[in-house]
Amino acid sequence: MQVYLTHTPDALENYYGPRALAALRQVVEVRLNESGRHLAGQELAEAARGCQAIVSYRQSPGEPATFEHAPDLVAFLRCAVDIRNVDVAAASAAGVLVTRATPGFIPSVAELVLGQMIDLARGVSAAAASYHRNEVPAARMGVQLNGSTLGIIGHGAIGRYLAPLGLALGMRVLVADPHATPEDPRLEHVPLERLLAESDFVVCLAIANEQTENLMDAAAFARMRRGTFFLNPSRGNLVDEAALLAALESGHLGGCAMDVGRAPDQMPSPALAAHPKVVATPHIGGLTPAAIEHQAFDTVRQVTALAEGRVPDHAVNAEAAHRLARLGIRV
Numbered sequence: 375m376q377v378y379l380t381h382t383p384d385a386l387e388n389y390y391g392p393r394a395l396a397a398l399r400q401v402v403e404v405r406l407n408e409s410g411r412h413l414a415g416q417e418l419a420e421a422a423r424g425c426q427a428i429v430s431y432r433q434s435p436g437e438p439a440t441f442e443h444a445p446d447l448v449a450f451l452r453c454a455v456d457i458r459n460v461d462v463a464a465a466s467a468a469g470v471l472v473t474r475a476t477p478g479f480i481p482s483v484a485e486l487v488l489g490q491m492i493d494l495a496r497g498v499s500a501a502a503a504s505y506h507r508n509e510v511p512a513a514r515m516g517v518q519l520n521g522s523t524l525g526i527i528g529h530g531a532i533g534r535y536l537a538p539l540g541l542a543l544g545m546r547v548l549v550a551d552p553h554a555t556p557e558d559p560r561l562e563h564v565p566l567e568r569l570l571a572e573s574d575f576v577v578c579l580a581i582a583n584e585q586t587e588n589l590m591d592a593a594a595f596a597r598m599r600r601g602t603f604f605l606n607p608s609r610g611n612l613v614d615e616a617a618l619l620a621a622l623e624s625g626h627l628g629g630c631a632m633d634v635g636r637a638p639d640q641m642p643s644p645a646l647a648a649h650p651k652v653v654a655t656p657h658i659g660g661l662t663p664a665a666i667e668h669q670a671f672d673t674v675r676q677v678t679a680l681a682e683g684r685v686p687d688h689a690v691n692a693e694a695a696h697r698l699a700r701l702g703i704r705v
Contacts, residue, residue, distance in 0.1 A: 375402045375681050375701070378422035380434035381453075382407055388661060389431060390453065394670030401678050402427075407434075419443035426701065427680060429453055429673045433639055436460035441468040448697045449473065449680055451673045457690065458582075466694035473676050473689045477531050478668020479660030483607050483633075484536040486659050488543075490631035491575055493653050494603045495519060500650070517574065517603075517628075520544035525573030527566065527589075528580040528608070529554040536577065537561055548573060551580075570597040575605065582609035592617035601628040607659050610635040615643055622651050633659045 377398065381390050386406065398404055405425060407413060412433035413421050419440045422428050427449040430436060436450045436457075441464050449471040452460055457474045465472045493499050495517040504511035524540040526533045529551035540547045541560055549556050550566040570576060576598065580586045590604070591614040598604070604627055606613055615636055621627045631653040635642035640657055647654035660666070676686035683702045685692050692698070692705050 375427070375677075376405060376425040377402050377427045377429060377677055378405045378407070378425040379429045379431075380407050380413060380418065381429075381431040382410060382412060385412075385431050385433070389666055390429075390670045391663065391667050394667055394674055397671065397674045398429075398677060401674065401681055415439040416443045419447070422447065427451060427677060429677070430460075432456070432459065436462075436465060436472065438464035441465050441470050444468075444470075448700055449676075449686075449695070451676050451686075453669050453673050455669075462691055466691045469694065469696035471686075471689055471695035471698055472691050473673075473686055475669035475672035476688060478672075479662075479665040480531050480535045482662045482665040483532050483659035484539060486633060486655070487536060487577055487605060487607050487631075488539060490605055490607075490633075490653055490655075491519060491524075491577075491603070494575075494605075494629045494631055495522075499653050519575075522546070522574040523548060523572055525550070525569040525576045527551070527569065527576065527578045529556055530579060530581065532607075533577075533579045536579070545575075566594075567597055570594055571599065573598070573602060575603045577605045577607070578612055579608050580612055582611055587611055588614040588617075590614060590618065592620065595621040595626065598627065600626055603628050603630070605631040606635075607631075607633045610637070610640055610643070615646055619646060619649070622649055627651070629653070631655075633657055 414435055415437050416439045418434055424446055429451045432454055438461050447470050450465055451473045454475055455477050460472055462472050497514055501511040520543055523546040525548045526537055527550050529549050537547050548562045548564050548569045550564055550569040556563055580589055589612045595617055629651045632642045633655045634640045634657055637643045642654040646652055679686035680701055
């Protein structure tokens with residue numbers, strides 16, 4: 375069995391890791407993307423010709439043209455939880471299995487959020503930048519997390535991990551999620567409008583889909599108290615960036631931290647990231663060895679299952695993946 379990894383060398387180092395690659399090579403023959411570019415469509419299919427499986431980095435989507443032009447392909451494995459860039463219907467039509475990884479980035483993202491909250495509250499980045507310019511920054515009054523209110527939009531895996539961290543810091547924690555109710559009685563489950571009105575720090579962790587497109591728009595920012603800090607570690611399309619910029623420019627928001635945005639590869643938009651009231655990081659929420667290896671080793675286990683004639687865990691369309699029969703797998 376042959377497997378094609380779509381990761382470029384930099385992505386392979388940062389988003390897969392040498393230990394997972396070595397483990398994968400113990401199971402199957404591995405071919406690497408040596409083009410130096412992120413491949414997609416027919417070009418990806420041609421690069422993976424002869425391979426039964428593709429392990430996909432986020433910038434190599436599963437497009438209809440890939441499945442159409444990859445006659446040898448049996449499985450398309452996303453090295454991530456998010457499979458919105460995979461056309462599952464097209465894969466199913468071709469009989470190709472699609473799998474996803476499990477979320478191993480939960481502590482990593484939550485820790486980044488804590489760091490960004492402290493940065494916004496105390497002006498750490500701004501002071502450091504002044505010193506780096508050989509300037510002495512003014513000592514400014516900060517905001518204490520203890521006693522402040524943390525509002526978490528979305529009670530998914532990261533939200534459930536972040537909430538008790540806020541409580542441990544002595545924060546009042548509000549949660550808005552119409553689909554999940556917190557079990558911890560110390561958390562206050564409230565409508566989104568109330569969360570926005572009462573929070574000092576608003577962290578957007580909602581699921582990104584058609585219903586939540588531009589969830590944070592001008593009306594949402596207007597509901598916040600003047601001086602509130604807004605953080606987005608989730609997805610760029612949750613935020614109306616023009617509305618966010620207007621709220622920053624007017625002084626209504628105290629500041630913003632973002633790890634994602636609407637620039638390519640979900641990066642923060644440069645114009646917003648350059649704003650003096652913004653703390654921006656280049657989509658590094660899950661960029662720790664523990665987080666990356668968790669998902670990479672998920673794909674190793676999935677490839678191992680395929681090589682051993684089993685349906686792998688976290689398959690999303692096994693009932694339509696008739697090409698599995700080529701590996702002796704019955705669904």
